[in-house]
Amino acid sequence: MKPPLDGAPPVPAPAAYVPHYTKRRTRNTLLTLGGLALTVLVLLLVDGGTSSKLKQVFALFAIWGIATVSLNLVNGVTGILSLGHHGFMLVGGYTTGLLILPAATRETLASSARSNLSDFSIGLSVENMLRGVGLDALTTPETLWARFLIALFIGGIMAALFGVIVGFPSLRLRGDYLAIVTFAFGEAIRLLASTPMMSSFTNGALGFAGVPSSFGKSVWWTFGLLAITIFVMARLKYSSYGRVLQGIREDEIASEAMGVNTSYHKVLAFAISAFFAGVAGGLWVSWVGTARLDLFLFFLTFYFLVAISVGGTGSITGVLLGTALVVWVRQYGDPLEQSYPLSTWVVAAGAVLVALAVIAYIIRRTRRLRPQLNPLVYVPALLGVGLALFGLYGSDLASLQTRWQGFGMRAITLSVVLIAIMILRPSGIMGRREFSWAWLFRERLDEPTEEEKRQDAWLSNPALAGKQEDADDDEEVKP
Amino acid sequence: MSASATSPKRRPWLPWLIGLVGLGLIAWRMFYLHGVNETFNAAFFSGAVVRSLQLGSLYALIALGYTMVYGIIRLINFAHGEVFMVGAFAAYFLFTKTPYSWPVAVLVGAAVGYGVMQFLGFFRTEKRDPIVLAGALIAFAVVTFALASTQLGWFAAMVASMFITGVLGMTIDRVAYRPLRGAPRNSMLITAIAVSFFLQNFGILAFSNRQTPFRPQSFWTSMLQFNVFGEPLYTSWMIVLVPVVTAVLVVALTLFVTRTRLGKAMRATAQDAETAQMMGVNVDRVIATTFLLGSMLAAAAGVLWGMTFGSINQPAIFGILPGIKAFAAAVIGGIGSLPGAVVGGVLLGFLENFLTALFPRTAAFGGITEYKDTFAFLAMILILLIRPSGIVGEDLSEKV
Numbered sequence: 001m002k003p004p005l006d007g008a009p010p011v012p013a014p015a016a017y018v019p020h021y022t023k024r025r026t027r028n029t030l031l032t033l034g035g036l037a038l039t040v041l042v043l044l045l046v047d048g049g050t051s052s053k054l055k056q057v058f059a060l061f062a063i064w065g066i067a068t069v070s071l072n073l074v075n076g077v078t079g080i081l082s083l084g085h086h087g088f089m090l091v092g093g094y095t096t097g098l099l100i101l102p103a104a105t106r107e108t109l110a111s112s113a114r115s116n117l118s119d120f121s122i123g124l125s126v127e128n129m130l131r132g133v134g135l136d137a138l139t140t141p142e143t144l145w146a147r148f149l150i151a152l153f154i155g156g157i158m159a160a161l162f163g164v165i166v167g168f169p170s171l172r173l174r175g176d177y178l179a180i181v182t183f184a185f186g187e188a189i190r191l192l193a194s195t196p197m198m199s200s201f202t203n204g205a206l207g208f209a210g211v212p213s214s215f216g217k218s219v220w221w222t223f224g225l226l227a228i229t230i231f232v233m234a235r236l237k238y239s240s241y242g243r244v245l246q247g248i249r250e251d252e253i254a255s256e257a258m259g260v261n262t263s264y265h266k267v268l269a270f271a272i273s274a275f276f277a278g279v280a281g282g283l284w285v286s287w288v289g290t291a292r293l294d295l296f297l298f299f300l301t302f303y304f305l306v307a308i309s310v311g312g313t314g315s316i317t318g319v320l321l322g323t324a325l326v327v328w329v330r331q332y333g334d335p336l337e338q339s340y341p342l343s344t345w346v347v348a349a350g351a352v353l354v355a356l357a358v359i360a361y362i363i364r365r366t367r368r369l370r371p372q373l374n375p376l377v378y379v380p381a382l383l384g385v386g387l388a389l390f391g392l393y394g395s396d397l398a399s400l401q402t403r404w405q406g407f408g409m410r411a412i413t414l415s416v417v418l419i420a421i422m423i424l425r426p427s428g429i430m431g432r433r434e435f436s437w438a439w440l441f442r443e444r445l446d447e448p449t450e451e452e453k454r455q456d457a458w459l460s461n462p463a464l465a466g467k468q469e470d471a472d473d474d475e476e477v478k479p
Numbered sequence: 480m481s482a483s484a485t486s487p488k489r490r491p492w493l494p495w496l497i498g499l500v501g502l503g504l505i506a507w508r509m510f511y512l513h514g515v516n517e518t519f520n521a522a523f524f525s526g527a528v529v530r531s532l533q534l535g536s537l538y539a540l541i542a543l544g545y546t547m548v549y550g551i552i553r554l555i556n557f558a559h560g561e562v563f564m565v566g567a568f569a570a571y572f573l574f575t576k577t578p579y580s581w582p583v584a585v586l587v588g589a590a591v592g593y594g595v596m597q598f599l600g601f602f603r604t605e606k607r608d609p610i611v612l613a614g615a616l617i618a619f620a621v622v623t624f625a626l627a628s629t630q631l632g633w634f635a636a637m638v639a640s641m642f643i644t645g646v647l648g649m650t651i652d653r654v655a656y657r658p659l660r661g662a663p664r665n666s667m668l669i670t671a672i673a674v675s676f677f678l679q680n681f682g683i684l685a686f687s688n689r690q691t692p693f694r695p696q697s698f699w700t701s702m703l704q705f706n707v708f709g710e711p712l713y714t715s716w717m718i719v720l721v722p723v724v725t726a727v728l729v730v731a732l733t734l735f736v737t738r739t740r741l742g743k744a745m746r747a748t749a750q751d752a753e754t755a756q757m758m759g760v761n762v763d764r765v766i767a768t769t770f771l772l773g774s775m776l777a778a779a780a781g782v783l784w785g786m787t788f789g790s791i792n793q794p795a796i797f798g799i800l801p802g803i804k805a806f807a808a809a810v811i812g813g814i815g816s817l818p819g820a821v822v823g824g825v826l827l828g829f830l831e832n833f834l835t836a837l838f839p840r841t842a843a844f845g846g847i848t849e850y851k852d853t854f855a856f857l858a859m860i861l862i863l864l865i866r867p868s869g870i871v872g873e874d875l876s877e878k879v
Contacts, residue, residue: 079665081665081668081669083672169860169863169864172863172864172867173863173864173867175664175665176553176554176555176664176665176668177810177863177867179555179665179668180555180806180810180859181859181860181863183803184803184807184856184859184860185856185860187803187856188853188856188857191852191853191856192850192853194849195849195850195853196845196849197850298799299676302672302676305669305672306673309666309669406684407680407683407684407688408679408680408681408683408684408795409680409684411676411677411679411680412677412680412681412684414676415673415674415676415677415680416673416677418669418670418673418676419655419670419673419674419677422659422662422666422669422670422673423655423658423659423670426662426663426666
């Protein structure tokens with residue numbers, strides 16, 4: 001700071017920079033602790049409750065949460081559309097399932113004539129491995145949890161190896177070509193798993209039952225692993241690696257020009273993502289209790305894609321929100337797929353049409369489109385009201401009495417939601433924001449300084465309004 | 480992509496060398512197999528060749544839709560396999576009712592004729608052009624006659640299904656893809672996946688949820704037997720019909736793209752959509768036409784597929800494998816290029832069928848039939864890594 005000249009008042013020192021996360025620290029910590037305690041309380045209630053369905057739904061949410069959060073690392077943070085997540089989950093799931101299979105089930109499989117498993121893979125278990133190392137203490141029935149953890153870890157590592165293999169085409173390909181190649185890899189893994197070459201490990205189309213389901217259906221196991229996944233992913237997102245990955249998403253060529261080894265980071269992202277996908281696959285096999293090929297169809301990746309797109313691409317909290325929606329529709333949507341008389345369906349179709357008209361009207365209002373009531377609004381509305389009335393008053397008609405089953409309604413609902421989200425709000429609910437207490441309370445973190453306020457006042461000066469465009473135009477550099 | 484920027488050395492003899500060596504190896508393998516087992520005779524291999532050509536034609540028809548859409552709006556239309564599925568099912572519901580009574584046949588014929596008139600009028604400036612009227616009348620006559628007769632029911636079903644499915648393709652474009660013009664390509668791709676899922680499950684809801692027999696009354700699906708060097712080969716007339724219909728449709732498409740105003744507009748849009756728009760091309764209409772044509776070809780492929788194999792799978796899985804394999808064929812041939820799609824499709828047909836015949840199940844070797852579904856993926860990944868522009872395609876690598 002310069003000494004004051006000829007008696008002028010001293011220039012005030014600029015206020016020290018205060019990072020936003022230091023503000024209201026006590027309150028935020030307390031709220032976070034309270035939230036965690038509330039989560040644990042809810043889990044305790046669910047775990048101690050009588051509803052086993054609710055327990056399963058919570059466990060499934062956590063398992064799919066692990067998968068979506070890991071897919072988010074590649075799709076959202078790195079910006080590479082990966083469609084092969086079901087393949088990684090298959091690798092992890094089959095590895096875990098085979099390694100943790102109880103000895104009794106192994107014996108029945110070994111003596112069964114329909115089993116394709118080779119003697120080598122029958123002998124492949126964590127139990128035998130630990131015996132081989134001499135750790136007999138971990139082979140008792142009470143220490144199954146340790147063996148399951150080891151099996152999950154090995155499954156994750158196997159999936160990560162496949163992730164590295166799938167990551168290599170990403171060095172040469174970009175965008176939708178890469179998406180298609182990851183899809184092809186995912187499908188090829190599933191098709192290869194059913195071939196004679198691999199069925200000595202996977203038992204072909206039959207798969208194997210009897211995987212202990214006490215872990216995949218346990219709320220504590222799944223939520224514990226989900227917490228670890230979220231912790232790792234959040235730390236990774238804000239680490240230097242995460243910044244590099246976000247840089248690759250924003251502009252790959254520019255980040256390469258900045259000296260980033262994009263190849264290494266892309267393969268790394270694929271490997272980490274595949275590791276957690278493998279863990280999720282192991283838990284998923286344990287949740288079902290069976291390793292089967294039809295658990296790992298492309299619909300799995302599609303559900304994760306819906307979760308990511310609805311919640312917000314790149315935002316971990318958003319992705320979890322989307323997962324909750326998808327799991328809710330999947331597990332509680334079976335009323336949609338039951339058999340009802342046709343009149344009920346007609347009324348439902350009318351209600352959907354009316355709802356669409358209302359949504360269209362709200363959109364037109366918020367976008368200030370004129371006229372507010374255009375054919376896009378009133379035609380579906382009138383049609384919907386007509387259909388609903390027809391269904392209600394014509395329910396005695398014989399042709400409306402026939403029962404009709406709504407196969408596939410849940411998937412139809414989810415795909416319509418995805419199309420609508422992509423068209424109306426491509427960034428999803430959360431966008432790229434993460435949840436924070438300040439965001440929840442709509443606090444302004446970056447309170448402008450006096451200098452910035454003066455600049456804002458200068459910029460909003462109406463006398464300068466016409467010239468602002470020139471100031472913003474920094475693309476053309478004039479000599 | 481600095482490595483691909485350097486232009487490769489010109490080696491015009493390389494394709495010929497690869498082709499000759501490949502043919503030599505194939506001939507050697509065939510003679511060797513014949514020596515191992517008498518059943519691998521000329522009839523066995525010629526059967527494999529005609530079946531490969533048949534399957535390859537079907538892949539080519541589907542791949543044309545992928546390549547046209549990709550060429551125009553740079554979108555991998557994930558839902559194309561499902562459009563193919565809808566085409567097959569639409570034809571199924573049409574021909575299971577044949578022969579129709581004459582009044583119904585006349586009504587449907589008039590509807591199709593009107594559709595043809597609209598379609599032709601779409602790219603003729605003069606609506607009352609004699610060509611338009613003649614086309615509409617021919618379509619009316621053919622469809623009416625075919626619907627009311629027994630033998631040609633499949634043909635009427637195919638024509639009507641092509642129009643229905645073409646309209647479906649245009650609707651998909653209008654509802655799902657047009658609001659996303661200019662959006663990031665990833666969100667367009669995700670939307671396409673969503674449309675594909677929607678159609679799969681809608682098919683289960685509306686059509687059927689199990690494997691469906693697909694046997695229209697037709698002379699073409701009857702048995703055909705001929706002798707190759709004295710050995711009998713049993714197959715059906717479909718091995719003639721499928722390549723012929725494919726050839727006719729491909730020639731018609733080529734004529735459309737090269738000889739009409741709208742075809743010229745399509746080529747201009749594919750080259751540079753923005754400039755084409757400035758030159759007065761109605762780009763949205765061109766894209767709609769692209770979806771119409773691609774979906775029509777897919778519907779034809781769906782009908783031929785069903786007739787070839789005698790049944791169609793349930794809607795949720797019927798479209799996926801043919802669709803993704805046809806996409807692989809389009810990539811192998813060079814996506815964005817029409818001849819590339821045909822070449823890639825036929826090549827993939829041979830890869831899948833003829834290669835399996837070259838490595839059959841013998842006493843010593845288990846055969847590779849179980850692996851043939853993965854060939855398309857592996858070939859596509861290899862092509863993308865070695866020569867991303869495909870066999871006959873132009874370079875599409877991203878520039879700064």
